[in-house]
Amino acid sequence: MSAAIHINKLIYSPDARRQARKGLQDSSALLQIAEWNVAPGERVFLYGPSGSGKTSLLNLICGITTADSGEILVNDTNISALGARARDKFRMQTMGVIFQQFNLLPYLSVADNIRLGHFFSSQAHSRQVETAIEQLTDRLRLPRSCLHQKAATLSMGQQQRVAIARVLIKSPALIIADEPTSALDEDTRREFINTLIDCADLHNSTLLFVSHEHSLGMHFDRIVALDSINHVS
Amino acid sequence: MFLKLALHSLLHRRLAAMLTVASIMISTFVVLGVEHIRQETRNSFSKTVSGTDLIVGARTSQVNLLLYSIFRIGNASANISWNSYQEIAAIPGIAWSIPLSLGDSHRGFRVMGTTADYFVHFRYGNSQSLALQEGRLFSENPDEYLAILGADAAERLGYSTGHTFTLSHGLGDVSFTQHHDHPFTVAGILSPTGTPVDQTIHVSLASLEAVHHGGPTPESITALLIGLESRPDAFALQRDINNYRPEALLAIMPGVALMELWQMLSIVEQVLALIAALVLLAALLGMTTMLLSTLQQRGREIAVLRTLGASPLFLFALIQTEALLMTLAGMALGIATLTAAIMIGNDWISSEYGLFVTAHVVSGHTLPYLISAVLLTLMLACIPATLTYRSSIVLRLQS
Numbered sequence: 001m002s003a004a005i006h007i008n009k010l011i012y013s014p015d016a017r018r019q020a021r022k023g024l025q026d027s028s029a030l031l032q033i034a035e036w037n038v039a040p041g042e043r044v045f046l047y048g049p050s051g052s053g054k055t056s057l058l059n060l061i062c063g064i065t066t067a068d069s070g071e072i073l074v075n076d077t078n079i080s081a082l083g084a085r086a087r088d089k090f091r092m093q094t095m096g097v098i099f100q101q102f103n104l105l106p107y108l109s110v111a112d113n114i115r116l117g118h119f120f121s122s123q124a125h126s127r128q129v130e131t132a133i134e135q136l137t138d139r140l141r142l143p144r145s146c147l148h149q150k151a152a153t154l155s156m157g158q159q160q161r162v163a164i165a166r167v168l169i170k171s172p173a174l175i176i177a178d179e180p181t182s183a184l185d186e187d188t189r190r191e192f193i194n195t196l197i198d199c200a201d202l203h204n205s206t207l208l209f210v211s212h213e214h215s216l217g218m219h220f221d222r223i224v225a226l227d228s229i230n231h232v233s
Numbered sequence: 234m235f236l237k238l239a240l241h242s243l244l245h246r247r248l249a250a251m252l253t254v255a256s257i258m259i260s261t262f263v264v265l266g267v268e269h270i271r272q273e274t275r276n277s278f279s280k281t282v283s284g285t286d287l288i289v290g291a292r293t294s295q296v297n298l299l300l301y302s303i304f305r306i307g308n309a310s311a312n313i314s315w316n317s318y319q320e321i322a323a324i325p326g327i328a329w330s331i332p333l334s335l336g337d338s339h340r341g342f343r344v345m346g347t348t349a350d351y352f353v354h355f356r357y358g359n360s361q362s363l364a365l366q367e368g369r370l371f372s373e374n375p376d377e378y379l380a381i382l383g384a385d386a387a388e389r390l391g392y393s394t395g396h397t398f399t400l401s402h403g404l405g406d407v408s409f410t411q412h413h414d415h416p417f418t419v420a421g422i423l424s425p426t427g428t429p430v431d432q433t434i435h436v437s438l439a440s441l442e443a444v445h446h447g448g449p450t451p452e453s454i455t456a457l458l459i460g461l462e463s464r465p466d467a468f469a470l471q472r473d474i475n476n477y478r479p480e481a482l483l484a485i486m487p488g489v490a491l492m493e494l495w496q497m498l499s500i501v502e503q504v505l506a507l508i509a510a511l512v513l514l515a516a517l518l519g520m521t522t523m524l525l526s527t528l529q530q531r532g533r534e535i536a537v538l539r540t541l542g543a544s545p546l547f548l549f550a551l552i553q554t555e556a557l558l559m560t561l562a563g564m565a566l567g568i569a570t571l572t573a574a575i576m577i578g579n580d581w582i583s584s585e586y587g588l589f590v591t592a593h594v595v596s597g598h599t600l601p602y603l604i605s606a607v608l609l610t611l612m613l614a615c616i617p618a619t620l621t622y623r624s625s626i627v628l629r630l631q632s
Contacts, residue, residue: 064540085544092542103537105238107245112237119234120542166541 002076004174004206005038005061010070012053012060029232030056033070036229040075040173043197043207045217048226054210057226058178061208062095063087075173092120096167096205098196100179103163106152110142110162113151117166129169136165139202140195156184160192168199175200177209181216193219235547239554242534246527250559253520257563260516261606262571264509265599269571271502272598273590275495278304281428282487284356286467289313289321289474290456292481296497299490302333302456305343305429309335312453317480321457324470328462329354332454334438337400342386344400344434346441346451352381354460357428368394368421371437378440379420385431385583387422394419400436400444415444427589459484513606517613520559524552524617535621549618556614557607564603568594 012031030053038044048054059065060072063079064087071080075094079087096117104113114133137144140161146154151162160180167175177196181189193209197219200207209220217223243250282303290298291311300306322330331354334346352363352370371379382392392398397416417436425431439449446452461467467486474484528535535548543551575582575592582588595603 062540088539088542088544091540097540099537099540101533103533103540105241105534105537107241108238112234112241115234116238116538116541120547 003037003073004040004042004075005036005208006071006073007033007036007061008071008073009034010060010067010072012056012065012067014056014065029068031060031067031230032232033057033229034231036224038206038208040206041204043200043219043221044209045220045223046208046210046226047212047214047217047223048230050212052226053230053232054212054226055178057230058097058176058208058210062097062176063091092170094172095174095176096170096172098163098167098175098177098180100182104151104159104166106150108151109148110137110151110154111147113162114165114169117169132169133165136168139199140165157188157191160184160188161195164192164196164199168203168205171203172205174206174208177207179211180209181211181213189216235551236554239551239558242531242551243555243558249523249527253516253523253559254563254566256516256519257513257560257606258566258570260509260513261564261567261603262574263512264602264606265567265594266571266574267505267509268599268602269575269594269596270588270590271505272596274588277427277588277590278491278494280358281430282356283358283360284354284460285458285487286461286464287459287471287474287484288456288487288490289459289482289484292483295483295485295490296494298456298483298485299487299494301335302458303429303487305335305345305433309455311481312455313457313482314453314480315451317477317482318454318457320479321459321474321477321482324473326462326466326470327459329460331355331458332438332451333456333458334441334451334453335455337402337441337444339398339400339434340390342383342390342432342434344380344436344441346436346438346454348438351435355430355458357426357430361426363426363430364424365421366424368419371420371435371440376440376443377437378415378417378444379437380417381421381423381435382419383423383429383431383433383435384425386434387419389580392419392422394421400441415440431589432583513602514609516563517560517606517609520556520610521613521616524556524614525620528617528620545621548621552618552621553611553614556610556618560606560610564606 010031010033011029013029015028046054046057056065060067061074061079063082067080071078073079074090077090079090082090105116108116111133114136115129118129133147134144137147142158142161142165146158151159154162163180175196181192184192193216196209197207207220209216288298288302290302291309291313293310297307297310301309318330318332321327329350331347331351335343337344349370349372355363357363365381366384368381371377371381380398382390387393396419398419399416417440423430438451438454442449442451459470461470471484471486474482538548539545571594572592575590575594579590579592582590
């Protein structure tokens with residue numbers, strides 16, 4: 001495998017399609033990346049100010065949105081060339097995404113929230129999944145008693161760990177974290193990042209961590225300023 | 234996991250879901266209730282009389298004569314003189330004739346004076362004869378004040394053979410004129426028929442006349458049932474009776490009168506069915522509105538599922554399943570409530586209207602309504618399901 005993520009001649013304008021439907025030309029590209037790579041197993045910290053296009057880039061890498069031109073290869077698969085369903089399937093098999101607000105389903109139990117991460121992605125035997133859930137909760141220092149609690153009843157710190165567990169249950173090749181620490185205090189933030197990096201190492205996953213806080217970069221192998229790769233005129 | 238997701242998602246919005254289920258329950262109750270009672274009424278009416286070729290009474294409408302003579306609903310406007318009865322009964326070609334005399338009651342149950350021929354010739358359902366489950370038939374002796382009770386009347390009055398009671402003049406539950414001087418004794422109890430016979434107290438015409446006028450021969454009767462040797466002769470005899478000079482009489486064929494009754498009721502039935510269908514449609518539209526309004530709140534949830542790998546088809550099926558669960562729950566509750574209501578109200582319906590309504594509300598007649606409701610649910614739920622299918626996950630996760 002040459003690169004976990006390879007971006008080549010990417011141009012993305014969020015309003016391009018809307019403008020095209022109106023017969024107008026859109027010249028306001030948000031992202032214009034000539035080339036950018038992330039190596040397999042690398043832990044990359046991507047930062048930039050609010051509105052600079054960080055989340056848009058993640059959406060493109062995840063295949064949630066598509067670029068106007070250029071290509072994005074994730075584990076040698078050109079995600080830009082895939083259809084919507086194929087992108088969904090690829091994302092489900094290859095990636096795990098942690099959001100800013102963790103986005104647990106409040107009406108499901110903690111165990112079901114974690115199980116959900118696996119439900120769409122694998123054919124593993126249910127007994128293996130149950131064992132994996134228990135191992136993950138132990139590793140993330142979540143008490144087993146909370147597995148049957150509703151996710152909404154957990155503390156913020158516990159919800160973060162459940163969000164990590166939901167991603168790790170399917171051992172994704174690529175973990176993408178979009179500003180997951182913005183709502184946390186300093187101590188919880190450090191603990192969260194350490195746990196995330198440990199788990200990524202354990203699963204040999206590539207980690208792309210996005211934040212607007214430059215100070216968090218010290219925990220990662222490589223720090224990338226979005227402005228340095230995005231050449232929007 | 235799929236069902237758990239759908240179920241827990243609904244429970245998370247339990248108030249809105251419960252109100253939707255309640256509205257579907259009520260509409261199911263109305264739709265099935267209307268259709269079930271309509272069908273049961275038809276069944277009950279059509280099996281009440283069988284093998285009777287003509288019914289004769291004083292001139293009135295066909296339907297009125299049928300209702301008071303067979304179904305014990307309403308009253309006769311006039312009587313037939315005994316002489317007329319005897320002349321008609323003697324017409325060649327008449328195999329049997331049964332005089333009926335109505336007008337008295339006992340604790341809300343109608344009393345019918347007739348002859349022993351009634352128990353020999355009267356048929357109901359699929360040409361079934363009346364049978365005794367207990368006791369014996371009465372004789373024509375006017376000094377013997379004997380009564381044969383219908384099964385339901387016996388059960389609800391708590392009477393068995395040997396029990397004595399008195400008749401009341403008129404048909405109300407309470408009467409100021411009691412025939413205390415001539416108590417009747419229960420001689421027998423009929424087997425259940427599922428017809429108004431079960432609600433009737435049968436006494437001999439002679440004893441009834443003795444109670445009213447002191448003599449065995451009646452001056453008049455309310456109606457008479459006729460069985461012919463040859464059924465095709467019914468038309469000619471009907472014409473003759475309708476042109477009977479000494480008295481204004483009406484002869485009807487039960488089947489034809491019943492058809493007229495259904496025709497009269499069909500417009501009412503159609504309006505009721507339309508109202509019931511509109512009630513159901515309104516409930517299902519309410520459910521669609523509820524799903525649509527909650528979609529806005531569920532944007533993040535949907536986006537999370539998409540990001541975790543749920544295909545648009547999965548989300549489409551999830552919304553459809555939620556709609557289906559609410560409809561099925563509403564229908565199940567509606568069926569249970571209707572069944573309970575019929576079981577509780579059956580006695581009242583049978584005593585007030587002479588109708589015997591079974592509690593089996595799910596039948597070949599009501600099943601199409603249930604299937605239609607399910608199909609309509611799936612069709613209407615396509616609107617929120619398609620919006621979910623097409624929903625963008627980009628903005629929702631960031632908000």
